Amino acid sequence: MQTETMNVTGMTCGGCVSKVTQALTALPGVGHVDVSLPGKACVDFDEKLTSRERLQAAVKDAGYWVAGGKEATASRTKGGCCG
Numbered sequence: 851m852q853t854e855t856m857n858v859t860g861m862t863c864g865g866c867v868s869k870v871t872q873a874l875t876a877l878p879g880v881g882h883v884d885v886s887l888p889g890k891a892c893v894d895f896d897e898k899l900t901s902r903e904r905l906q907a908a909v910k911d912a913g914y915w916v917a918g919g920k921e922a923t924a925s926r927t928k929g930g931c932c933g
């Protein structure tokens with residue numbers, strides 16, 4: 851198991867936290883997920899089953915961004931659970 855800490859941008863409330871948590875938990879090989887405001891996600895994952903890139907993609911698919919990721923500077927077209 852590896853632990854990845856990501857800076858997630860775009861989360862504004864508890865609904866966002868659970869959305870990101872669910873998106874990460876749904877990936878194969880992901881164990882404990884701890885997401886907290888304003889934008890931190892700690893993920894335990896099995897590096898044989900998933901990768902950092904997939905974790906970041908899951909966050910992106912949920913409508914958020916990972917700071918330091920490839921597209922961190924791209925403008926957000928969606929995001930948040932409320933908007």
Ligand SMILES: [Cu+2]
Nearest residue numbers: 863865866931
């Ligand atoms: Cu929200």
